[in-house]
Amino acid sequence: xxxxxxxxxxxxxxxxxxxxxxxxxxxxxxxxxxxxxxxxxxxxxxxxxxxxxxxxxxxxxxxxxxxxxxxxxxxxxxxxxxxxxx
Amino acid sequence: xxxxxxxxxxxxxxxxxxxxxxxxxxxxxxxxxxxxxxxxxxxxxxxxxxxxxxxxxxxxxxxxxxxxxxxxxxxxxxxxxxxxxxxxxxxxxxxxxxxxxxxxxxxxxxxxxxxxxxxxxxxxxxxxxxxxxxxxxxxxxxxxxxxxxxxxxxxxxxxxxxxxxxxxxxxxxxxxxxxxxxxxxxxxxxxxxxxxxxxxxxxxxxxxxxxxxxxxxxxxxxxxxxxxxxxxxxxxxxxxxxxxxxxxxxxxxxxxxxxxxxxxxxxxxxxxxxxxxxxxxxxxxxxxxxxxxxxxxxxxxxxxxxxxxxxxxxxxxxxxxxxxxxxxxxxxxxxxxxxxxxxxxxxxxxxxxxxxxxxxxxxxxxxxxxxxxxxxxxxxxxxxxxxxxxx
Numbered sequence: 121x122x123x124x125x126x127x128x129x130x131x132x133x134x135x136x137x138x139x140x141x142x143x144x145x146x147x148x149x150x151x152x153x154x155x156x157x158x159x160x161x162x163x164x165x166x167x168x169x170x171x172x173x174x175x176x177x178x179x180x181x182x183x184x185x186x187x188x189x190x191x192x193x194x195x196x197x198x199x200x201x202x203x204x205x206x
Numbered sequence: 207x208x209x210x211x212x213x214x215x216x217x218x219x220x221x222x223x224x225x226x227x228x229x230x231x232x233x234x235x236x237x238x239x240x241x242x243x244x245x246x247x248x249x250x251x252x253x254x255x256x257x258x259x260x261x262x263x264x265x266x267x268x269x270x271x272x273x274x275x276x277x278x279x280x281x282x283x284x285x286x287x288x289x290x291x292x293x294x295x296x297x298x299x300x301x302x303x304x305x306x307x308x309x310x311x312x313x314x315x316x317x318x319x320x321x322x323x324x325x326x327x328x329x330x331x332x333x334x335x336x337x338x339x340x341x342x343x344x345x346x347x348x349x350x351x352x353x354x355x356x357x358x359x360x361x362x363x364x365x366x367x368x369x370x371x372x373x374x375x376x377x378x379x380x381x382x383x384x385x386x387x388x389x390x391x392x393x394x395x396x397x398x399x400x401x402x403x404x405x406x407x408x409x410x411x412x413x414x415x416x417x418x419x420x421x422x423x424x425x426x427x428x429x430x431x432x433x434x435x436x437x438x439x440x441x442x443x444x445x446x447x448x449x450x451x452x453x454x455x456x457x458x459x460x461x462x463x464x465x466x467x468x469x470x471x472x473x474x475x476x477x478x479x480x481x482x483x484x485x486x487x488x489x490x491x492x493x494x495x496x497x498x499x500x501x502x503x504x505x506x507x508x509x510x511x512x513x514x515x516x517x518x519x520x521x522x523x524x525x526x527x528x529x530x531x532x533x534x535x536x537x538x539x540x541x542x543x544x545x546x547x548x549x550x551x552x553x554x555x556x557x558x559x560x561x562x563x564x565x566x567x568x569x570x571x572x573x574x575x576x577x578x579x580x581x582x583x584x585x586x587x588x589x590x591x592x593x594x595x596x597x
Contacts, residue, residue, distance in 0.1 A: 131340060133338035136338065136470075139477055142481075143477055146481060146485065147480065149487075149488065149491065151488070153489065156488035157488075159485075160481055160482075160484075163478075164481055167474045170474050174471065177366045179357065179360050179361045179369060180368050180369065181369040181370075181371055182369070182370055182371070183373060184370055184372045184392060186373075186388075
């Protein structure tokens, strides 16, 4: 998997993984109360963001145009783009 | 002039009258195999140049060790007759010897062995699929149900990724080079996580493009993991073996490369519960530690010692004071007694009682002979002194 630009918003995977490590750190204990509360806040924010990402998501499909020397045989026109305009 | 029925009936009588037609062994390859719900098995028996319709009834099919495969070479025994409804000459097979791989299967097996020997199917080559793909490439036909099926699965399970379609023909002579080109095209997408190579069910000939060496090698050479979902559960293609994961169907392929958002949401709820519980426990632990520290602190506090010492000090002070007082009293008593004694001895004390001391030239007069007439004497009484003359 390609590394993402650090400036781009975090991916679902990054948030989800951070959430899991946050929970582990909190459950492992051996931390101060301040740290525990900070982990709790962080974890809850991460969980919320994950749910919101799922809520917001809308599948995007784009068709890659074939090169000039690739000719579609027996072209059955039922273009995806039409459906995406719904 | 005769009717169609009369003609086909005649045809049947002619065919059935032939001795060879009544009892014949035929060698050929099975094609267009189709087993209906009735249990009867319909197929074509063919060789390089010719093809003949065949049918085998349910009861006889049941006696075969297994159903013959597409392209499989068989010796079929039966009789030839005419199916009036279609005017078709058919071979009615009562038994069949399965010879195993037919020409297509031989081709398939040879390629499979060759690529296996090259290590293209090695488990070590198989890459793990991403758990949370962000960019999914799909190589399939742009028309037909497969693309829509995959799309619906993705929408339902995990609508987060961007999906890139590289459409291609998936059957026919053009299909292999097109599939190869589509695989290359989709790999142009930067940061692509996974490729789904898919085709719906069909006959073995329909799926044959996925047994093409060019396709197999393109799948094996892909820079990102490929999941192959071609045909149905029972269809295995060379492309399946080269892929990082074989899915039994196109929809299964879409399922295998995405997490299910229902599970994710359930997990997220669970994670929130775990966060709350772990935090409560941390707070409880912290409180317990604090209480323990407090009682330990109390036990170790100098305040108790100070109180003790203070009491000791009080006791000592009291003792010392009492002791001092006693001594003082004693001294005072001794002093008073000494004073009294001294007082008694003091000559001046007699003056108190009204006596007087008489001196002549600083000598105390205790005998009248010590003085003569007109001597000047000095008299001291209690409250003072004065001079006098002797008469």
